[in-house]
Amino acid sequence: MAQEPETLYKLMVLYMLDQVNLPLTGSQLSEFFLGKEYSSWFTLQEVLQSLEESGFLSSSHVGNSTHYGITDDGRQTLTFFADEIFPSVKADMDGFIAENKFRMRSEASVTADYYRPEGGDYVVHCTIREGKSDLFSMDISVPDEAAARAMSANWKARAQSIYGYVLNNLI
Secondary structure (H helix, E strand, C coil), X not given: CCCCHHHHHHHXXXXXXXXXXXCEEHHHHHHHHHHCCCCCXXXXXXXXXXXXXXXXXXXXXXXXXXXXXXXXXXXXXXHHHXXXXXXXXXXXXXXXXXXXXXXXXXXXXXXXXXXXXXXXCEEEEEEEEECCEEXXXXXXXXXXXXXXXXXXXXXXXXXXXXHHHHHHHHC
């Protein structure tokens, strides 16, 4: 078994990202690691940072969330050391993924963020992704931050119906 707990946590993160096959947010990873009491929040953050610095994870920032994905180097490393993870730990991770995969996929595929270009109105960027491709994306200009924040918050709940409306009206 892996000698250092941090090494085991790194392998566990890589395993989860490989199994779910989509980027996960820091809070989704925390939900598992803290919920199952495998690690503290601080240790998990150190592990994520170390994996990213080593090139085993990639990250992107969407709104207030950081999304982590496994890289090819991370996948290759996992193939060499996956046996270092106890079968019971793998079973915990597999169970968590099975119970939460639909929710995690939905959370990762529907995103909204806003920004303010220099001297202009706020722009809200709304996206629906399928895998690594954008299925639907739109930018909407709004006059103030309150409207941008509200639109970003409402996008997750209304994305499917808006997408359906646009699709039906264009076809």
